[in-house]
Amino acid sequence: SQQGEEDPQALSIQEGENATMNCSYKTSINNLQWYRQNSGRGLVHLILIRSNEREKHSGRLRVTLDTSKKSSSLLITASRAADTASYFCATVWMDSSYKLIFGSGTRLLVRP
Amino acid sequence: GAVVSQHPSRVICKSGTSVKIECRSLDFQATTMFWYRQFPKKSLMLMATSNEGSKATYEQGVEKDKFLINHASLTLSTLTVTSAHPEDSSFYICSAPGGGPTIRDIQYFGAGTRLSVL
Numbered sequence: 422s423q424q425g426e427e428d429p430q431a432l433s434i435q436e437g438e439n440a441t442m443n444c445s446y447k448t449s450i451n452n453l454q455w456y457r458q459n460s461g462r463g464l465v466h467l468i469l470i471r472s473n474e475r476e477k478h479s480g481r482l483r484v485t486l487d488t489s490k491k492s493s494s495l496l497i498t499a500s501r502a503a504d505t506a507s508y509f510c511a512t513v514w515m516d517s518s519y520k521l522i523f524g525s526g527t528r529l530l531v532r533p
Numbered sequence: 534g535a536v537v538s539q540h541p542s543r544v545i546c547k548s549g550t551s552v553k554i555e556c557r558s559l560d561f562q563a564t565t566m567f568w569y570r571q572f573p574k575k576s577l578m579l580m581a582t583s584n585e586g587s588k589a590t591y592e593q594g595v596e597k598d599k600f601l602i603n604h605a606s607l608t609l610s611t612l613t614v615t616s617a618h619p620e621d622s623s624f625y626i627c628s629a630p631g632g633g634p635t636i637r638d639i640q641y642f643g644a645g646t647r648l649s650v651l
Contacts, residue, residue: 451638452638454638454639456642461624461645461647462644462645463537463539463626463628463642463643463644463645464577464626464628464640464642465642466639466640466641469638469639509576509577513638519565519630519638519640520567520579520582521567521579521628521640522579523576523577523578523579524576525575525576526575526576528574
């Protein structure tokens with residue numbers, strides 16, 4: 422079953438604006454990852470944050486992790502039309518099985 | 534980065550037939566691969582963990598006789614949907630963790646297979 426929920430389920434913004442997506446999970450984790458999926462395609466890894474990290478940056482992406490609240494956020498700055506996609510958080514549990522448990526996803530639409 | 538190839542990308546079949554989907558790691562070895570199922574506008578549901586040289590581990594509620602998994606080599610896992618029915622129509626995606634000892638947590642995904650059962 423799904424590990425957690427993401428909100429919003431859908432987000433529509435204007436090109437150049439920032440997009441923030443939130444993810445909550447339920448159990449202790451080894452790390453949390455964000456993936457992107459273009460419609461009808463596979464997933465692409467964006468960024469990984471470990472359980473002992475609080476914030477991480479990669480280009481226009483900023484991820485935060487709050488293990489006390491079991492939540493994470495993904496911020497995409499200066500969005501582009503090409504950022505239009507679905508974004509999923511995924512957690513890796515402490516049992517080191519490498520299984521990814523995905524959140525419900527946020528569908529992002531960036532209007533040109 | 535590591536590449537996972539999934540084939541076919543789309544298959545349409547008649548009810549009652551079996552369909553095989555292949556997942557290959559092209560430039561790295563994968564002792565473990567994962568198979569997911571995704572419904573329209575929904576998240577990925579983990580179906581099973583494919584283990585090279587041993588039996589697959591299925592998630593709760595997934596019929597192992599319906600979804601046969603074979604991981605015959607370090608670069609190939611196959612998912613066979615046996616006696617497919619319209620309710621098996623879905624998007625199936627495979628992934629493999631890799632491709633080195635320090636980044637096994639990152640998974641590389643195939644492009645997915647859209648199965649339509651008539």
